[in-house]
Amino acid sequence: MKWKSRITQLLGIDYPIVQAPMFGVTTPEMVAAASGKSCLGSLALADLDAEKSIEQIQLTKQLTNKAFAVNIFVHKIPVITEELRAEYAKAKTFIEQLAKESNLELNIPNIDQLKVNTYHEQIDAIISQNCNIVSFTFGNLDIQSIDKLKRNGAILIGTCTSVHEAITLEKSGIDIVCVQGLEAGGHRGSFTSEDIPKIGGLSLLSQVSETIKVPIIYAGGIYNAKTLLASKTLGASGFQIGSLLLGSSESALLDFEKDRIRNVKEADIMLTKSFSGRYARGIRNTFIDAIENSGIILPYPYQNKLTAELRRVAKLKRNPEFLNLWMGQSISEFKEHSTADIIKNLIEQTEKFS
Structure with missing residues (x-):
């Protein structure tokens, strides 16, 4: 297996394996563990404010002197209209009652109490911390942010779920495109939150690799050497792993969450907007069924904020029926090995098969 590629050269790593920002x-x-194996670790900052983003970056830098990516959400924030205000109040009442029936006492904030952050404040925080690899999802950065990051030496990695999105990223000057197949776990990286592209990963990867010239990272269903090599054959020069690391010793998931993942069946995994207002792939549960049947789902990020307290309380109560447990369609043993050992095993497997 020849690991050296445009990806390894751009990112300064030995193996073009990317730990997914989950x-x-x-x-x-x-x-730190992923970067320590000379792969690319990815710190998920999502839509944290600038202060919390800096805190997470500094915590990571205390653990490694290797390069790592920071990943942000570049979503658009809907204006709060009277209609949205009324829908929020209705959804709030529904969720509080649903939780109460399962002995979960909630105090969900009103919509006017929410703090919603844009990614623009994160850009300055990232630059202040000299983070030179920036990945993003849910759309494309605006031109001003692209220019600002590039002036400060950043390599940019955008996420696409269609050929059109890939072309848009390339035309914007994005250095690397991450192609996310439909089978990938967690949130869809689509530019829209409504009628998302539903294209299988290998089909999408093949089409994108024939269309754009910038290097490609593939994400979606990679869990062993065969799946990695299949994506390499179809044009990927980087390989993102996410679900494979859910059960790792460094994963933030608690034991009861890992137990649920290890007992999952393929029919349990679905796409849903119920927890965040954007489509994400994870394990079906009581909350998802109730919300899907209710017809009340707010746009992101308001649905995400609305369910935050429910998820916090459910985690404290160790109740997986009201938690978002994201994972992709490739089911593995999800062993509690270290991230370093999981990556090492994947590298050795791949070298054996290639």
Whole structure:
């Protein structure tokens, strides 16, 4: 297996394996472990404010002197209209009642109490911390942010779920495109939150690799040597792993969450907007069924903020029926090995098969 590629050259790593930025799962320890194997660790900053973003970056830098990526959400924030205000109040009442029936006492904030952050404040925080690899999802950075980051020496990695999105990223000057297949776990990286592209990963990867010239990272279903090599054959020069690390010792998931993942069946995994207002792939549960049937789902980030307290309380109560447990369609044993050992095993497997 020839690991050297445009990706390794651009990112200064030996192996073009990318640890996926999984907000709520990824920890500074996981990032440091991945970077320590001369792969690319990815710190998930999602839509944290600038202060918390800096805190997470500094915690990670205390654990490694290797380069790592920071990953942010570049979503658009809907204006709060009277209609949205009324829908929020209705959804709030529904969720509080649903939780109460399962002995979960909630105090969900009103919509006017929410703090919603844009990614623009994160850009300055990232630059202040000299983070030179920036990945993003849910759309494309605006031109001003691209220019600002590039002036400060950043390499940019955008996420696409269609050929059109890939072309848009390349035309914007993005250095690397991450192609996310439909089978990938967690949130879809689509530019829209409504009618998302539903294209299988290998089909999408093949089409994108024939269309754009910038190097490609593939994400979606990679869990062993065969799946990695299949994506390499179809044009990927980088390989992102996420679900494979859910059960790792550095994962932020608690034991009861890991137990649920290890007992998952393929029919349990679905796409849903119920927890965040954007489509994400994870394990079906009581909350998802109730919300899907209710017809009340707010746009991101308001649905995400609305369910935050429910998820916090459910985690404290060790109740997986009201938690978002994101994972992709490739089911493995999810062993509690270290991130370093999981990556090492994948590298050795790949070298054996290639």
